[in-house]
Amino acid sequence: MRFVGTQYEPNSGETVLETLLRHNVQVGYSCMQGDCLSCVLRCVEGNPTAESQEGLTQRMQRTGHFKACVCLAELVQVVTRAGG
Secondary structure, eight states: OEETTEEOOOOTTOBHHHHHHHTTOOOOOSSSSSSSOTTEEEEEEEOOOHHHHTTSOHHHHHTTEEETTTSBGGGEEEEEETTO
């Protein structure tokens, strides 16, 4: 998974958020359960799960936004910050 120009290798079954935190990447998060929306990122390449887009607006879903705490890292190849 590539995030902001750097490649990160996720462990098996690891979420995007877990992968980034394990590599000491500064990203927003709070509940780690998909409720607070603090960890929303945008997928540029890949397929975030429907669960990871639940609760987001249709526009956010169409533009690839997802909750990093509930999306498996192996499903997304290129990720950026929500505003990027």
